[in-house]
Amino acid sequence: MKCTIITIVRNGESHIERTIKSVIAQQYQNIEYIFLDGASTDNTVKVAEKYRQHCAVFISEPDKGISDAWNKGIGLATGDVIALLNAGDEYYPDTLAKAVAALQAGADMVYGDTELVSEEGEVRLFNKGRFSLWKYSAGMGLYHPSVIARKALYDKVGLFELRWKYAMDSDWMVRAAVSGARIRHANYRVRMVDGGVSVKNRFMAYGEHLQALQDRGAGERTVYLSMLATGVRGLVRNLLRGERRF
Numbered sequence: 001m002k003c004t005i006i007t008i009v010r011n012g013e014s015h016i017e018r019t020i021k022s023v024i025a026q027q028y029q030n031i032e033y034i035f036l037d038g039a040s041t042d043n044t045v046k047v048a049e050k051y052r053q054h055c056a057v058f059i060s061e062p063d064k065g066i067s068d069a070w071n072k073g074i075g076l077a078t079g080d081v082i083a084l085l086n087a088g089d090e091y092y093p094d095t096l097a098k099a100v101a102a103l104q105a106g107a108d109m110v111y112g113d114t115e116l117v118s119e120e121g122e123v124r125l126f127n128k129g130r131f132s133l134w135k136y137s138a139g140m141g142l143y144h145p146s147v148i149a150r151k152a153l154y155d156k157v158g159l160f161e162l163r164w165k166y167a168m169d170s171d172w173m174v175r176a177a178v179s180g181a182r183i184r185h186a187n188y189r190v191r192m193v194d195g196g197v198s199v200k201n202r203f204m205a206y207g208e209h210l211q212a213l214q215d216r217g218a219g220e221r222t223v224y225l226s227m228l229a230t231g232v233r234g235l236v237r238n239l240l241r242g243e244r245r246f
Contacts, residue, residue: 001100002030004079004151008069010038012087013047014119015193020051022090022191028097032056034073038063044087067160067168074154082151084169088119088193089145095188099148102186109149109176110186111142116194124194129185133177133218134226140209144169145190153181167208174209174216206230 005023009016023033035052037045037060045060052058057076063069070084081100085091095112102110116125129142147169157175160168177183213223 001081001104002032002079003028003081003083003096003100003148004032004034004073004077005083005085005096006034006036006070006073006077007085007087008036008038008063008066008073009040009044009048009087011040011042011044013040013043015088016044017047017051018090018121019085019087020048020054022092023085024051024054025093026091026096027093028100031096032077032079034076035059036063036069036073037061038069064162065165067162067164070168071159074151074159077151080151081148082154083148085145085190090191092189092191095190096148098186098188102184103148103150105184106182107184107186108153108181109147109173109183111148111183112146112186112188112190114143114146115189115191116143117191119193121191123191131177131183131185133174133213134222134229140170140173143190143192145192146188147173149176157181164208164212166205167212170205170209171212171216174212174218178217 007019033055034057035048035055039060039062063072074082081103099110111129111131113129114127115123116127117123127143129146132141153176157172157179160172164171210223210226213226
């Protein structure tokens with residue numbers, strides 16, 4: 001299976017090199033790498049230019065944000081598999097090989113585990129991917145760099161919608177789940193800088209996630225369960241911290 005990896009970035013000179021190097025280091029060889037810069041004003045393009053020979057597509061031009069850039073990359077992709085690896089995200093050398101094996105075993109979309117790291121690359125938190133439409137307050141229990149899906153699923157479900165500012169990936173995964181996609185956890189890890197748009201705006205991102213659940217036909221029960229689980233988690237967290245607020 002040919003795998004298209006899409007990296008989008010704007011003003012990410014401090015960590016874009018780590019991302020690109022993690023793609024080059026993949027044990028899986030049948031890769032198409034698409035690099036899309038959103039008209040950075042720092043040295044991002046200068047840094048990335050050193051690895052241009054590894055890119056099937058290398059573009060630097062304005063875009064309308066994350067969803068627009070991802071959609072552009074998917075439109076250029078010729079692979080059987082699509083992987084979205086933004087600036088600051090990294091794969092381990094065996095990530096893609098394990099993901100493709102899981103897809104070939106009968107999945108439409110796979111996800112792994114995620115290490116949330118500092119700007120310097122130090123691990124802060126570890127997320128054991130556990131997919132659920134409602135159970136997790138931050139979304140569905142996984143992070144987008146760990147999601148790798150068949151191109152056919154994008155053809156079926158559609159691309160990312162520009163109306164979402166924080167939960168565009170969450171909305172897409174809700175659509176995939178509601179469509180009956182075969183979604184599986186696979187034993188691989190990725191790394192993600194702890195400080196992206198949705199991380200910095202958790203409340204707004206969660207609000208959009210709830211809206212996506214409702215708009216995409218997940219059902220009122222799913223929305224209510226998500227809100228209940230979020231409230232209980234928040235209460236327990238505050239009690240453990242000794243922060244009882246009424």
